[in-house]
Amino acid sequence: MTLRYLTAGETHGPQLTAIIEGLPSNLQLDFEELNFQLHRRQKGHGRGRRMQIEKDTANIVGGVRHGKTTGAPVALVVENKDWKHWTSVMNIEPIEGGDEEKRRVHRPRPGHADLNGGLKYNLKDLRNVLERSSARETAARVAVGAVARQFLSAFGIKVAGQVIRIGEVEAPANNLPVDELIALTEESPVRVVDKVTESKMTAYIDQIKLEGDSIGGIVECIVEGVPIGLGSYVQYDRKLDGRIAQAVVSINAFKGCEVGIGFEAGIMKGSQVHDEILYTPERGYHRASNRLGGFEGGMTNGEQIVVRGVMKPIPTLYKPLQSVDIDTKEPFTAQVERSDSCAVPAASVVMEHVVAWEVAKAFLEKFGGDSMEEIRANYDNYLAQVGRY
Ligand SMILES: Cc1cc2nc3c(=O)[nH]c(=O)nc-3n(C[C@H](O)[C@H](O)[C@H](O)COP(=O)(O)O)c2cc1C
Numbered sequence: 001m002t003l004r005y006l007t008a009g010e011t012h013g014p015q016l017t018a019i020i021e022g023l024p025s026n027l028q029l030d031f032e033e034l035n036f037q038l039h040r041r042q043k044g045h046g047r048g049r050r051m052q053i054e055k056d057t058a059n060i061v062g063g064v065r066h067g068k069t070t071g072a073p074v075a076l077v078v079e080n081k082d083w084k085h086w087t088s089v090m091n092i093e094p095i096e097g098g099d100e101e102k103r104r105v106h107r108p109r110p111g112h113a114d115l116n117g118g119l120k121y122n123l124k125d126l127r128n129v130l131e132r133s134s135a136r137e138t139a140a141r142v143a144v145g146a147v148a149r150q151f152l153s154a155f156g157i158k159v160a161g162q163v164i165r166i167g168e169v170e171a172p173a174n175n176l177p178v179d180e181l182i183a184l185t186e187e188s189p190v191r192v193v194d195k196v197t198e199s200k201m202t203a204y205i206d207q208i209k210l211e212g213d214s215i216g217g218i219v220e221c222i223v224e225g226v227p228i229g230l231g232s233y234v235q236y237d238r239k240l241d242g243r244i245a246q247a248v249v250s251i252n253a254f255k256g257c258e259v260g261i262g263f264e265a266g267i268m269k270g271s272q273v274h275d276e277i278l279y280t281p282e283r284g285y286h287r288a289s290n291r292l293g294g295f296e297g298g299m300t301n302g303e304q305i306v307v308r309g310v311m312k313p314i315p316t317l318y319k320p321l322q323s324v325d326i327d328t329k330e331p332f333t334a335q336v337e338r339s340d341s342c343a344v345p346a347a348s349v350v351m352e353h354v355v356a357w358e359v360a361k362a363f364l365e366k367f368g369g370d371s372m373e374e375i376r377a378n379y380d381n382y383l384a385q386v387g388r389y
């Protein structure tokens, strides 16, 4: 059974629900750590008032007993505290001409899913689109990814993430060890190594917000301790770098993903790009550099996985862009009630978790078993084989 999950739930509905299937039995789960990751996703400069209302925690309602997975599907629930303010909007159907009609959303925002979703599903109340297309869903993805992260951690695999750029402000390159990066971004994902850059970033977000605008950025995720050979070159949908790219670009507002030096590879010579192969009895095969971000042939090469994602600016703007009312077909410029102006730090936490999920899935495909003990035996056996090679 391959590892898979589904989520359900609306942003202003009662809760988000996720079901994970394919987890082995006897994985010890640390609920505090799981909730800590959800807490991290809510942080970061530039978020709107919604984040002051929500206090995300995951309630595990299936597949776990006495803190350990049983092999049954794991069901998770994240409550929307904002639901109580939306019960009437969410429950009463806006009938044309009725009192509730004024609550119908008929003015699509450029950059959001509103217009395409309305046309595609033939929905005249665009609330039915925005409720599910909202990045509120990423809370469920982080909860799911946090379980994957704990699975990886049992095999010594660590996941870190950081903000590399917010608009015009770029963080200087750092080669911080993964443990230090994790510690640095534990409480505040907007934390960048250099304090001056950090305050430049927050000031920049404040300025953008004052202008009634929004801003995006670039985030990076690093995975350390992966064995050689996760993923495969034999079929397009088994290439792990490709699967990670899909997961990253599927995060709301993400427009691209780079592996290692990424787009820079298009301007450099082969001799400047490829990572030379070394061997020592202590370390086995390893590389003199890691420009390819830990991948060759869709498989991990044992170096750190390094991937970057780019997030576009938030579509809902206080300084509205022009759009067309779907009722009147007349142009309008909308008044906005509430929105994030920058969610790049939160998105960095989301990216860590979607990447963790893909790596865990590939790990289980390679070393699969029904219990942690069986997987560990398979893993140890493979490491011994690689060591003898
Ligand atoms: C953590 C996070 C928070 C977001 N907050 C908002 C928001 O407050 N307002 C908004 O219009 N879009 C927000 N977005 C972006 C939209 O969800 C996204 O642009 C929309 O779903 C359309 O999808 P696409 O941009 O991937 O095409 C957020 C995205 C993320 C990852």
Ligand SMILES: C=C(O[C@@H]1CC(C(=O)O)=C[C@@H](OP(=O)(O)O)[C@H]1O)C(=O)O
Binding pocket: 011, 048, 050, 051, 054, 133, 134, 135, 136, 138, 139, 252, 338, 339, 340
């Ligand atoms: C709720 C979250 O993000 C939301 C994502 C979002 C969007 O359109 O994507 C719009 C905003 O929702 P609201 O209109 O309720 O303020 C954000 O707050 C969250 O990250 O948990």
